[in-house]
Amino acid sequence: MQIASHGKLNSCPVGYYNALLSHRSNRRREIDKLALLASHGDSVAERALRDKYLELIVQTSRQYYHPVHNATLLDLIEAGFSGLNQAIKQLKVQKALSFDSRAVEAIRAEIFHKMLNYTKSGCA
Numbered sequence: 773m774q775i776a777s778h779g780k781l782n783s784c785p786v787g788y789y790n791a792l793l794s795h796r797s798n799r800r801r802e803i804d805k806l807a808l809l810a811s812h813g814d815s816v817a818e819r820a821l822r823d824k825y826l827e828l829i830v831q832t833s834r835q836y837y838h839p840v841h842n843a844t845l846l847d848l849i850e851a852g853f854s855g856l857n858q859a860i861k862q863l864k865v866q867k868a869l870s871f872d873s874r875a876v877e878a879i880r881a882e883i884f885h886k887m888l889n890y891t892k893s894g895c896a
Contacts, residue, residue, distance in 0.1 A: 802824070836848055
């Protein structure tokens, strides 16, 4: 993995970091590593986080999408990315290990909000 050779995790004691992540799934561990790096300002890790959540954003957008609501699938996907970007901007070192829950919540909230706005206004 390219991130592991990046070297920014070397400032953390390896035993401490591994103990924090030992109970998590592989996916969550990888996301937590990326979130920790991103919280230290690593732009490569931020891009990798966005790539990791692409599939979730598309799946969630499809789940909420219905032609009756007048919002296109693309509108909902854009809203999902907006929610993810907000979660990444609010990322702090102390909360890096809970990033996955915060990101998923922000993505779903933004998509749902976009869908409701289209439903209320009747926009096309």
